Amino acid sequence: MLAVVYIFKIDDRGAVGHTVDDLDRLLAEDAGFVWVDIPHCDDDAVRVLSETFGFHRLAVKDIRERNRVPKMHVYADHVFVVLHAPERGERGHVHYLELDQFIGGNYLVTVHGPNNPAVSEAAAERETRAVRERLANGRLRPASPAALSHAVVAALIRNQEEYVELVTADVWALEQQVTGGQVAEPEAFLTDLFRARHGLLSVRTMAALSGALYSHLAQVADLPGGHRGSVDDIADRFTRVRRITDGQREYLQGVIDFYQSLLTLRSTVVGQTQNDRVQELTVASYAQNEEVKKISAWAAIFFAPSLVAAVYGMNFIHMPELEWMFGYPFAVVLMVLAGMALHWAFKRRGWL
Incomplete structure (x- = not known):
């Protein structure tokens, strides 16, 4: 049924x-x-x-x-x-x-x-x-x-x-x-x-x-x-x-x-925003690199006089320049010329 x-x-x-x-x-x-x-x-x-x-x-x-x-x-x-x-x-x-x-x-x-x-x-x-x-x-x-x-x-x-x-x-x-x-x-x-x-x-x-x-x-x-x-x-x-x-x-x-x-x-707007941000970071990085180059250039320029001063500041006995009458002016001129030469070189390369 x-x-x-x-x-x-x-x-x-x-x-x-x-x-x-x-x-x-x-x-x-x-x-x-x-x-x-x-x-x-x-x-x-x-x-x-x-x-x-x-x-x-x-x-x-x-x-x-x-x-x-x-x-x-x-x-x-x-x-x-x-x-x-x-x-x-x-x-x-x-x-x-x-x-x-x-x-x-x-x-x-x-x-x-x-x-x-x-x-x-x-x-x-x-x-x-x-x-x-x-x-x-x-x-x-x-x-x-x-x-x-x-x-x-x-x-x-x-x-x-x-x-x-x-x-x-x-x-x-x-x-x-x-x-x-x-x-x-x-x-x-x-x-x-x-x-x-x-x-x-x-x-x-x-x-x-x-x-x-x-x-x-x-x-x-x-x-x-x-x-x-x-x-x-x-x-x-x-x-x-x-x-x-x-x-x-x-x-x-x-x-x-x-x-x-x-x-x-x-998505396009986000991509454009990201591109702008990347561009900003690139510009900032470039500017930072320029500043680093300037700092490095000036450090090298001041390093040359420091090197000359360090050499003649060692006061070894057998250093003919210590008894030379023009030894001090020579060292000063050498430091100035070294600094000027480095400044000219960095200026020419665009670092300064």
């Missing part, structure tokens, strides 16, 4: 709930059609889908496993469709909520998941729960399984649009941070930009692939229990979501380009 399942017989009188035990009888009736909504596909659900409805084993296998992309298969008496809706997770992660459908002439079977364990049951059943509520209060009176499927898929598309609206609010907030100069941490800001871009790309992929599937379905002749007009409408709605997402993605790319320009400009 299925743990959780919603079974409705829908006809002119509205939607009436039933149990799994009534399913064979309901499918055998001519009036109206049956909607079976399975939140969790367990072994009992697989048995009903395989034995009661006789669905292809590959289709049943698909509903037991996670499908990363939308898909569609047209069988002789029904159409199998796999679609996704977005759900925001932690740190900008986008959960793909899978919704599988079997659309036949007198039945619609919807199967949820399997989904990430982090996704709540309320989020996973969002579309079908909204349709069940509309059936209960009489606001929805589908005339065929295709019409009911149209209502379910339309709810899924609205959720895609709401997700785009949610990401768009994030994009606008990011733009205000950039234009207002309120980006305190560039790394965190770039992470937020990537998360917004990832969200838009995810929804864009869902809408584009799903729209392509329904556009292809519209070209199939003799749709089982379907209405071509509703299929065309769904394809147009998916196309609209894709175009809206493309527009917001271009808007976000403008924010990214503007922020990149700001980073480039700031």
Whole structure:
């Protein structure tokens, strides 16, 4: 026995709930059609889908496993469709909520998941729960399984649009941070930009692939229990979501380009400031070198007289100049000439 399942017989009188035990009888009736909504596909659900409805084993296998992309298969008496809706997770992660459908002439079977364990049951059943509520209060009176499927898929598309609206609010907030100069941490800001871009790309992929599937379905002749007009409408709605997402993605790319320009400009200013600082240090170093050369030159100039004075100040006995009458004037003149010669040499080299 299925743990959780919603079974409705829908006809002119509205939607009436039933149990799994009534399913064979309901499918055998001519009036109206049956909607079976399975939140969790367990072994009992697989048995009903395989034995009661006789669905292809590959289709049943698909509903037991996670499908990363939308898909569609047209069988002789029904159409199998796999679609996704977005759900925001932690740190900008986008959960793909899978919704599988079997659309036949007198039945619609919807199967949820399997989904990430982090996704709540309320989020996973969002579309079908909204349709069940509309059936209960009489606001929805589908005339065929295709019409009911149209209502379910339309709810899924609205959720895609709401997700785009949610990401768009994030994009606008990011733009205000950039234009207002309120980006305190560039790394965190770039992470937020990537998360917004990832969200838009995810929804864009869902809408584009799903729209392509329904556009292809519209070209199939003799749709089982379907209405071509509703299929065309769904394809147009998916196309609209894709175009809206493309527009917001271009808007976000403008924010990214503007922020990149700001980073480039700031980097240029910092580089220019560093170049100016290096130039200032170079000028200071050059000036310091000039001062060092002057000090060294004057030290050498004063060293020459000091050397002569040191030599003649040693007072050795055997120094002929000590007894020479012109020894003192000679030493003074030698010191002056040595200093002048060094001064001339350094002046010529530009040290003085």
